[in-house]
Structure formats: C-alpha cells, structure tokens
Amino acid sequence: MRPKLGIIAGGGDLPLKAAEACQRQGRPYFVLALDGFADPALLTSGHPLAVVRMGAAGKGFGILHQQGVQEVVMIGPVRRPSLADLRPDWKATKFFARVGLRALGDDGLLRSVIRELESEGFTVVGVEQVLGEEILASAGVMGCHAPDQQALVDVARGVEVALGLGVLDVGQGCVVQQGLVLAVEAIEGTDAMLARCAGLRRDGPGGVLVKVRKPQQEARADLPTIGVNTITAAHAAGLRGIAVSAGGALLVNRTQTIARADALGLFVLGVTGETAP
C-alpha cells in the first residue's frame, strides 16, 4: 500500500484529477483545498477534503498530520495574496517572518512552502508521480501542425523573454509575433494575457504563446500549464501555436488538448535545452 497522499489543491482541473487517480488506484488520499483557489467542482466532488485559507498553515499542517498523510503533492496555480488577504495564523506568521514575504515572488514562496512541508516530516512529490509522466509535455511537435520558420524565430525570442522573466520570478509566459513581444504575463495569468493580445496583434502571420519553466523553478510546484482552454484562447487571439518546456510543463487533458489544437490549426511544441539569457 502506498503511503497516504495529501493533495494541496490550488486552481484548475488537475487537483480533481489527482483525487480521481488516487481513487482509481485504491490509494488513500486527502485533499487540502486552498480557499479562493480550489475549483468549485472539486469542493463538491465528494472526495475527502478540508478547505483552509492559504494563511492557515498551522491548521492545514495539523489536518494533514491528523489524516495520517505522509506524501504531499501541490497541484494547481496559486497566487500570493496580499498580507491583508492572508491573515496568517501563528505558524504562517512565523513562516513569513522567516522567509520574508516582501522579497518573494511566487516561485520563491512555493519553494519555501516545500521546505516547510519537508521540515514537518512530509515527503513532497511532483505532479507526474501522481498523474503519470504523460501529464508532462513531450519534446518536439505534439500534434499534426508544425511551426514554420517565422514561428520558430518567434518561439526562440519568446523563450529568451520568458526565461528572462522567470529569472526575475515574475511570470512564465509571453506572446511574440514577428519578433515583437506583444504581451508579457505577470499576475493576471495566461488567459487574461491572451485576451488582450487580440487587440495588440499586427497584420501578417500570427504570433506564438511561449510558456517555460523558470530556470530556477522547483519542479514540484506550479509548473507552467496548458490545456484545452489555452488552445481556444490562443486561437481566439490570432496565434499560430504554443511552445512549452518539454518535461517541464503540464499538459492537462493531453488527448483533448492536442485534438483541439489540431482542429484549430495550432502547433504545440515542446522545447528543450532552454537556458537563461
């Protein structure tokens, strides 16, 4: 019997899929759903769970211990709230006093959370250890459309920019068209960035969305993620394709996502060997 898994659930579809995977495999599990981030569909799914505020670290850790959880996986995007929203409990206050809230980007924060979980005795595992390696983007062209030369040039520029942003711990994504950086992602998220690109696009061949893992990224937290909605939004923004880190980005609903890209004429490309500028 594999050890009981604690699923710390941020946003999106993946936490529910992780719970379903455990259920299928007969593996014991418990969901710690982060209030304001976890998907409503998860909260009403009948899986064993508790909803906690992000600031209630003490309570959350206590629940995981009480449930006999030994391994923990963090799934789904979270964004660092303001201190006012956070209302940290005593354990969270000590944690933030130690790591220094103000200096942290999202990745720095998640990295610290993982260290904290480990110091509490939990083993922290990556999403792919729960959902299987097929959740990770593979290298090369994943659908039936391939990027042309201009698109590859745009992908290269996008990787350069996204990695530069990643080094700054700001975001993971950007949109490039004909060498022009149309948009850069900060806290608004990929969907909002894509939504504004429709109004920023130039005539001629459409641009590309690039989402890469931050060079220093903790692989067990918040990998860049794409899914069916990303494809649809990229298409609506006039883009011609998407490039992500092979082995370092999550592909939610792989089959449906690639099928949608194929149907809409977008390429999906896994890039390797990205290095910080």
Next chain:
Amino acid sequence: MRPKLGIIAGGGDLPLKAAEACQRQGRPYFVLALDGFADPALLTSGHPLAVVRMGAAGKGFGILHQQGVQEVVMIGPVRRPSLADLRPDWKATKFFARVGLRALGDDGLLRSVIRELESEGFTVVGVEQVLGEEILASAGVMGCHAPDQQALVDVARGVEVALGLGVLDVGQGCVVQQGLVLAVEAIEGTDAMLARCAGLRRDGPGGVLVKVRKPQQEARADLPTIGVNTITAAHAAGLRGIAVSAGGALLVNRTQTIARADALGLFVLGVTGETAP
C-alpha cells in the same frame, strides 16, 4: 543662427511642444510626422510638416535633405509595425535587410535608425537639447508626497524587474504592489497596463508604477515618458506613486504633472544608479 531642426514626430504631446519651442526661439525647423503615430493636434497645428509612412524612409530622408535640415530629433513613442503594415520603400528595404527586422526590439530598431540618420549626414540630438533639461526627470522626490518604506521596497523590486525587461528589449515599465509584480508592460503601452491593474490589485497599501530607461538605451530615442495622464491613470489603478529614471525619463508638462500628483496624493520619484540585475 542654429542649424535647421528636423523633428521626427512619433506619438504624444512632445513633438508639438518641440515645434512650438523652435518657433519661440526663432529657430528654423521642419516636422516629419510619422503616419499613424503623430498626434492629430500636431497635423493640424499649422507647423511646416510632411506626413510619411514609417516604411517610407527614402522619401522621409529626401524631404529632410530638401528642407535643408541638418540636426534631427526623434520625439514621441513609435512601435515597430509588422512587415505587412510597413510596406518598406527601397531605402527602408535595404535598411531592414541590413539590420534584420526579425531580431529587433524597439530599442534595437531606434538605435539602427539613428545610425542610419547619421550616415545620411544628419546630427541626431536628444529631446532635452530642444526642450531644455527641465523635460528630464530629476533625482529624488519631485512633488510634495514621499514614498513610505513599503513603497520604496516596491520601487526597488520594480526597478529590478523593469531593468530585466529592458535588457531583453521588451518594455520599460511594470507595476508592483507589496512585492507582487501585478503587471509588466510589453507593446500595449503604459496606459493599457495601468488600466488592467485596477482589477489585479490586492487589498492593503497600493502599488507603484516604475518606468526606467533600458540599461543599453540610446538616450536620443524613446526615453520612458510620464505626464498628467499617467498620474491620473496610476491613481485610477489604485497606485500610490511613480518612480522613473532621474535624467533618463521625460516629464511632459512638468508643472501640471507634479501638481496633479500632489493633488491626488501620489509620489513622483526620480531614481538614480539603477543597474541591470
């Protein structure tokens, strides 16, 4: 008599002010207004001008020569169009073939344009040589409000991020609140970035807008600019202040801009000694 000045006019209020300054000083001048960028108020102002497409470099240079222009100043933001929009004439085509359109960000492009103007025999001067040093932001607090400790921490983070973006030749601005990078500016411009910040802000003390000169920036082209509208938009986005490069950012309508900031409770800070991360 100072040599005849060619004013290559991008967007905003400053090109018209430059023409007015020449008129006041009795200095000969001629405006080359870039189609799609130059302000309608300039086009109908009665100043001697010709409107040219950005792609019509050959025609534009010919007009400047024909007008007896010796010095040139480039004023007001332009954005690199797509190749399709550009429809380059023969001189512009040779220029782009030489510099490689696809690899260029805005700054790289402007730098190349300046080299090209110089190779045509023009002397290219900075905006402050036409509008006076008072157009440049000064160091320190420029109005009656000063940033508090949290705002200074946010400014420092913003400078780090904006310089990092600048190194990538992507943009010059970002918004930081309580250490969180709410937004990063690419091609949409500062006003559009500020507009989306209202929906991204967190509770608690408001954020700051930071606009800095790119570390490698050609000082004679496209310095970061703020004005009355920037103050109004920053206030509407819930921000508490603005920081810009002292001596490396333009302050349009200095008196009115600072007065608006004072009235709305925003600080305006000139930062010095920024270094790339």
